[in-house]
Amino acid sequence: MLLLQEAAVHATSAAAGQAGESFAAFAPWLILALPLLGFVLNGLLSITAARRALPALPPVGDPHWDAHHEPSEQEHHAHGDDAHPAAHADDHGAHGHDAHGHGPKPATHTLPSFIAPGVLIAAFAVAVVNFLRMLAAHPETAWVHEYWSWMPVNDPTGALRVGAAIQLDQLSMLMTLVITGVGSLIHVFSVGYMKEDPGYPRYMAYLNLFVFFMLTLVLGASYPLMFVGWEGVGLCSYLLIGFWFKERANADAGKKAFIVNRIGDFGFLIAMFLLFANLGTLNFAEVMERAPAQMAFGGAVVTAVCLFFFLGAAGKSAQIPLYVWLPDAMAGPTPVSALIHAATMVTAGVYLVARSATLFTMAPVASLVVALVGTATAIFAASIGLKQWDIKKILAYSTVSQLGFMFAAVGMGAYVAGVFHLMTHAFFKACLFLGSGAVIHAMHEALHHTHSDMDAQDVRNMGGLRRYLPVTFWTMGIATLAIAGVPPFAGFFSKDEITGAAWDGAHGQLPLAAGLAKVGIDGTLWFGLIWGALSIAAFMTAFYMGRMMIYTFFGQNRTGEEERKHLHEGSWTLTLPLVVLALASTFGGFLNVEREVPIVRWFDFGQGEALHRWLHPVLAGADQVAEANGIAGAAVEPSAVPIAVAILLGLGGLALAWTMLSRRALRTAAEEPAYANGVERVLYHKYYVDELYDRVVVRTVGWLSRLQAGFDRYVVDGLVDFGGKMSEWLGVALGRFQTGQVNTYAFAILIGVTLVLYAFVHT
Amino acid sequence: MDFLKHLYEGPGILTFLIAFPLLGALAAWLVGDRSARATALVVGIVELLVSVPLFFTFDPTGTCPQSVIGRQNEGLPFAFSQLTVPFQNCTDAPWFADWGIHFRIGLDGISLFMVLLTTLLLPLMVLGSWTYIRDRQRTFYAMLLALTAGVVGVFVALDMFVFYVFWELVLIPMYFLIGVWGGKERVYAAVKFFLYTAAGSLLMLVAILYVYFRVHSVTGMSSFSYFDFMNPLAAFSAREEALLFLAFALAFAVKVPIFPFHTWLPHAHVQAPTAGSVILAGVLLKMGTYGFIRFAVPFFPDAAHAPGAVKWAMVLGVIGIIYAAMVAAVQPNAKKLVAYTSVAHLGFVILGIFAYNLIGLQGALMVMIGHGLSTPMLFFLLGMLYERRHSYEIEDFGGLAASIPVFATMLVFAAMASIGLPGTSGFVSEFLVLLGTFKTHPYVALLASTGVIFAAYYMLPMVQKVAFNALRSPANRDIPDLDRRELAILLPLVVLILWIGIYPKPFLDRMEPAALRLLATQSTRLAPPMQPMGDVAAAAPNP
């Protein structure tokens, strides 16, 4: 209803005229407040549920009591049977099908099904209303409203003014739509996926809280406020990765994610301090306004700011060298992986760079570093993805790789391309993760029936699932085509824009190339390298995605006779989000089709480049900086080469996978070795980076900590105790004079009297 | 309402806040073991209720006329009679008037929150000891109440003698709290605590007397008044001032505690009963930083501003932050871990103070408040765990989120508040400190900011090993979750932590004038330290 009304309003206002300044936000605080409300309600329900569940605790020692979690490859149970969250509702349900597991569920487990997706859909509606208004008005400046003053300090040497303020502009609007839109779908999916889990209300509470913080991140009008969301999503990620906390590996993964993220947060903090020390403000609008005037183009300060921001972004968005937490984060429930670790949170770093576009434009060196690190991450993670067997791990490395693409884009100054890929990636990667969730869900259910101890996430154990899970197959297939960069699916357009930007840069046509030239670096070689590396990464992407699809959905089914009977599609809550996301993956790319590009020009997309025009006000500051410094890019001559190469590589990768694998008889995990030769072994072990970090960083810090603890105990405290001991010894030594003999004392007094008398007489 | 306003503008309220717990201590002791805790609870709640309106009636720019408090002697070359005292609710009653000792107390924005923190923690501590303390109850609660009175006295004293008396008065009940109701090595811990802090304060006593006699010799007046100690006439040579500052600073550094003087703290915390740990971490440590802010720096501004002093303070603060965090990370004892985190947090306060700008100082004051909420919460939680399992060893726990979910939720919350997650008091305060420090000492702030990483590094493994992982032992499963009493302890802390994290403005506003005044006094000793009411030119010193 609201939408319809708004559409009407929009129509009338559009008719009234193109007054650009007439944008009036519609209760944007509701977008934040609704998920928070959901969190509070679900949190209360979860506490109620947890307290009520307590008396029914089974005796300790029951092997099934600790086992409520989703198995990942690290877990090997004597019985892999009850391992799925949806397998049975309560703790004793694994074998005994007592009434408890099948009775009507208590309100604490039914209400979240409505509350959690409900608040999200409502928030999405509010976001859409605001979007329509913004579409009508298309304001040139951001809409900022301060609700209360957060941290005011009237320092005479430079006041700090940070308000609890919401900033609505085209970028945050887009992010909000993605978060609430994809978020709503994943919430719906979660209802189907998690409703049998005993911790269901808690899960939904965390998920709502996550959305709240994510929205704070994108809607906050200043860096500190963004930081609130930044750390808040980290917290939720931590809680959700460790959602099945009884398994130590899950809790460890959550902890790892949080600590690695905190390393990034350190960079974010320092960048903020640098900004404040140099500009005296932390609000976006003021920073972007003052930065060009108060900081030198390409200077040390702005470069340092950007590099520290990038450290923060690298932590949050899993870039080299801080990417290691993301694959481990797959320990969380699969919808969490879809929402947090694919669609939204991990893209926060890209958002940060895009939001700070003005600063990054001013710092060409930092931008180049961003682009290079992004590229390196893209190809590095893609190569690891080639040899993973766990379906979620493949997707995880794929995510890292795709994030690398995004950073390459924003690093090269192609902010729109980065944000565009962010958006399409949110669609197809969410679709892939949810699809993998549906697969795992089905696999578990099947394996559960026969108490098989096969790994439900290993693609070697699947095979031929397209017959049993047709909806999942088709939607995942579309998403695979999208990520592989097959036209006309969404990923093709966005990825093409990125490689196209690199191609342009290699020809010296990017503003960044001019900027680099200005500080004395020849960027064209670097851009050529980036283009080549990204192309190879895209090829790898197509290959490992094809490999994953073939292992999962094609060929013979390898689950076994009995299990096969139980393989079936899940409920509509599982399939509906898949379908919607597949549609978005199909058509999402048309949002930013370039009009004048060869091949694409054959289709008529009207004006084209809608996203470019949409985001133009946000990036105006960056453009101005570029112009002011005379580095605005030369007119780009569209070239067909990168597009053709991209199409060829995408199709080629898929084709290679097909030719290599479709004819072969695939074998199960028990039969097929994890790796065959040295190269595969290194890839399978992810280049041993985790091991390296463990040796170099974790153990060193641990060793230093223990050393310092010893130092504290024995040296610092030892010195204190030594002081105490000294006085004790002194006491004992002097105590020897206390003979207990009155004569001695008397004599001592006598001596004293003599001395006093002597002094008395001789003065 | 007018009556109330009048009451809270008057001088009696602070005296009441000191005297009432003392009377309450007597009452708790007299009523006997059976009803001592109820008496203490009533006293605590009344104390809290009486103190809370101070928050609302407090006027950040409020002053007392000089006739109420301040200089006693008329024979000054300055026209000091025109000055007002930037404190409110002042009292000045002669005590040993011949020696210039008066019972002078007053409240400003800095002491306001320390007093409120103390009065807030008092009823919570009584509740926290409700079932924890089983023997010698009446003595315990009498000690607790006397301790509170002493702490309030420290924070409102405006007479150096009175301050010193309260400062030492705090030691005695604390000594007994640790030594009588503590753990296995309680006597060692109590003696160490007492001797270490007492030894530090003796240096301060010497310095106080030195300044007293110097002021006496210069002006001919005997006064222990806080304001007379800042008498511009009593100039010291650079060396004198450095030594005096060092004497004060050492006393406070032991109390804070700053890095090499911190080793009494883990022992004291581990051995102390819950209430003892709570008040130790919550307010006693703040007495040290408060001493820096209120006394050491304003009394000896030149020494305190000397590059050497600032450098050492910064270095020790940063060492405290990083070193204590790393040491905390490998502690097998949860209480010891939290004790070391206190050292790290107080390191931030030191940075904020010695950054010498308003952002840093406000941040330091906020850390003092925020740490006074989050760390007591952690200690309360550990105490609740101890009551159930009789252990503080991290290895003994695991999986508590399954058996006592509410407890685990609270633990995670307190841990997050402690490591400074945005939205909690910890973030606002540490952010301000680091921001302020960065403005003057960027590299120090850079190092100190790694504290956010180390905070996660020490806190998360503890939380994981206690609340998460598998539920291995039956002892951890068959324990009751938090009851209403325990929730009543924790929820006020939760609310306040969130409030300060989300809307710290009321706190910052109230502290700002006092903080600014402190920064102003630091310029040089030759300027009158207070805002003159009348004509400044008329008050200029005669050559």
Added chain:
Amino acid sequence: MQQIPLEQALGLSALLFAIGAFGVVIRRNAIILFMCIELMLNAVNLAFVAFSPRSGVQGQVFVFFVIAVAAAEAAVGLAIIISVFRHKESVDIKNFSLLRW
């Protein structure tokens, strides 16, 4: 009547005091120790009395007090000696080192 010179009386007082002190140091018999202390008290008394012709009668008043205090001291001290003797069967103070260390 010829006056006794003040110096001589005081010299006697000093000598007696020294003898008493000497006794306190060399004797271990608690009772004799006490007697030596009485001797020293008397030496002081002598000084008081010697001064009284010169400085007024207050000196004699003090002697009065000293005698009273000495009487009290002797009573309590001897009681203590008796009490200790019951335990130790000795009045030798080398056996009375209870407060050592």
Added chain:
Amino acid sequence: MIILFWFFAVLAVSSALLTVTRKNPVASAIWLIATFFCLAAIYTLLGAFFIGIIQILVYAGAIMILFIFVIMLLNLGNDYEPDIRGHVWKVVAGGTSLVIAALLARAFSGELPAPLGHVAGPASLAAQTADRGTVGVIAIPLYTDYMVPLQFTAVLLLAAVVGAVVLAKRKV
């Protein structure tokens, strides 16, 4: 007078020395009594008649009798233990004592401080004695100026009596 003084002084000193050096406690006590008598005589010579009498009554009469009672009660007169310390002690203590005596004598022989309050003198003391009698000379200040110390002394004596009884009686 001087001769008498010297006679008693030499007697007092030798009795005191004998008091200190006699091994037998009874002998010591007897010699101490002798010393006290000598001192009483010297007090009288110095014009302090009342103090002289008190000296004999209280010291020689009461206190020393108490000493002798205790010595006899504890049966210390017969097989007493030798209790004088070694030669080193004797020499060192004697030396120190002599030094003290010398220093005291030196102090007394120097310029003595002027008397406090109203100036007295041998004549005025004699006049007062003539006016008020030997007892009255002490009694009047004692019961006027020194009333409070007197009362305290009374309390002290009472406490001493009680304390002595408590300490000396066998078991409660």
